[in-house]
Amino acid sequence: MEVFKLGALTLNWLNGGVTHMDGGAMFGVVPKPLWSKKYPVNEKNQIELRTDPIFLQINNKNILIESGIGNNKLTEKQKRNFGVTEESKITESLKKLGLTPKDIDIICMTHLHFDHACGLTKPELDGFSSFFPNAVIYTSEVEWNEIRNPNIRSRNTYWKENWEPIKDQVVTFNGKLEIEGAITMIHTGGHSDGHSIIVIESEGERLVHMGDLMPTHAHQNVLWVLAYDDYPMDSIRAKQVWIPSTMKAENWFTFYHDGHYRALKWDEEGNVLDSVKRNRDE
Numbered sequence: 001m002e003v004f005k006l007g008a009l010t011l012n013w014l015n016g017g018v019t020h021m022d023g024g025a026m027f028g029v030v031p032k033p034l035w036s037k038k039y040p041v042n043e044k045n046q047i048e049l050r051t052d053p054i055f056l057q058i059n060n061k062n063i064l065i066e067s068g069i070g071n072n073k074l075t076e077k078q079k080r081n082f083g084v085t086e087e088s089k090i091t092e093s094l095k096k097l098g099l100t101p102k103d104i105d106i107i108c109m110t111h112l113h114f115d116h117a118c119g120l121t122k123p124e125l126d127g128f129s130s131f132f133p134n135a136v137i138y139t140s141e142v143e144w145n146e147i148r149n150p151n152i153r154s155r156n157t158y159w160k161e162n163w164e165p166i167k168d169q170v171v172t173f174n175g176k177l178e179i180e181g182a183i184t185m186i187h188t189g190g191h192s193d194g195h196s197i198i199v200i201e202s203e204g205e206r207l208v209h210m211g212d213l214m215p216t217h218a219h220q221n222v223l224w225v226l227a228y229d230d231y232p233m234d235s236i237r238a239k240q241v242w243i244p245s246t247m248k249a250e251n252w253f254t255f256y257h258d259g260h261y262r263a264l265k266w267d268e269e270g271n272v273l274d275s276v277k278r279n280r281d282e
Contacts, residue, residue: 001096003263004276006252007202011180012055013262013278014093016068020046020083020117025227026206026215038218040259046083049215051115052279053090055097056200058180061105065198065209066256067119067275070131073161074118084190088119090165097256102130108185110194111137112147116256118160126162130169138179140187141172143194153230154192188213188242190235191226207252207263213238215257217264 004011023045027035032045042049053067068088078084094100109116119209120126120137150158163170177185184199191212198209212228213235214220222239225232246253247266250273254263 002091002131002279004254004263006200006207007205009056009058009200009202011254011263012093012097014051014055014064014068014121015086015089016051016053016066017070017084018086018259019049019051019069020044020085021049023047025088027128027219028225028227028229028232030224035224039216040231044083047114047216049089050249050255050259051119051258052256054256055121055255057092058182060271061180062099062103062185063108063180064104064108064132064135065254066106066110066116067131069115070118070122070124073121082115090119094163102134103134104135106179107132107135108138108183108198109137109142109143109196109277110198110209111192111213112139112162113157113192114159114162117147117155118159121162121165123161124169128165130166133169135169135184136171137169138171138173138177138185140185140194140196141174142187142189143192144170145192146192173198174271188234188238192239193230197238205252206249207254208242208246209243209254209256210239213258214243214253214255216255217253217258217261219265220270223268247272 002013023041039047051069053068056063068090071087075240122131147158147163185196187196197211225235229235248268252263254266262278265274267273
């Protein structure tokens with residue numbers, strides 16, 4: 001479990017499972033000879049994409065960024081198609097911190113696609129129930145509306161078993177939301193219409209969690225957007241706003257999907273100033 005200090009805050013990456021998705025889809029129109037220099041690819045043209053939530057504590061509140069891939073939610077066909085070789089071990093990760101899922105107070109969701117939201121619920125004999133029953137779950141109003149009324153494209157990733165059991169826990173926002181004086185959620189759109197990024201600040205230090213606008217360090221280029229993006233030009237516009245300015249300020253970026261880096265700090269020219277690498281032995 002990697003640990004990262006941001007000012008007075010300590011961030012821990014939990015084991016949320018892993019997918020292996022098609023590299024071409026993850027880099028859209030970017031030719032493979034270009035993106036494969038930036039991110040390893042296997043013989044099936046798949047790239048490793050973690051689904052690991054970030055845990056932190058603010059004002060004695062236990063907080064998660066995202067929720068993981070979940071357990072026993074996917075069929076064998078889905079596991080094969082999504083390259084899932086490991087499901088969530090959130091309970092085990094939290095136990096190392098002396099906590100249980102019931103101790104989580106707040107969950108910040110950049111969006112509610114299955115690979116981010118499956119961990120919010122768990123199967124029961126008669127259906128599904130909340131995995132974090134005492135948490136307030138924040139997401140944008142646009143995202144919450146779409147998961148409940150998906151369109152012909154998004155219905156393959158917005159699943160009712162991921163939202164129906166937690167509908168009474170969800171709190172939505174429009175535009176921007178500040179949480180516990182240190183976290184700001186900002187609606188960007190792009191990857192999904194309701195997608196948000198998350199900014200965390202402490203003692204003069206700052207990080208930007210770009211969600212699926214920059215799922216891995218290899219997506220730093222503002223034009224390298226996913227074929228999965230519903231509104232790619234909105235993704236590009238949001239990346240133009242946030243990536244160069246964050247690099248110029250030499251602030252941190254954190255990742256949910258990156259199989260190699262947990263956090264990175266670049267300078268204005270794109271040179272790596274500092275990093276937290278993923279411990280691949282865990």
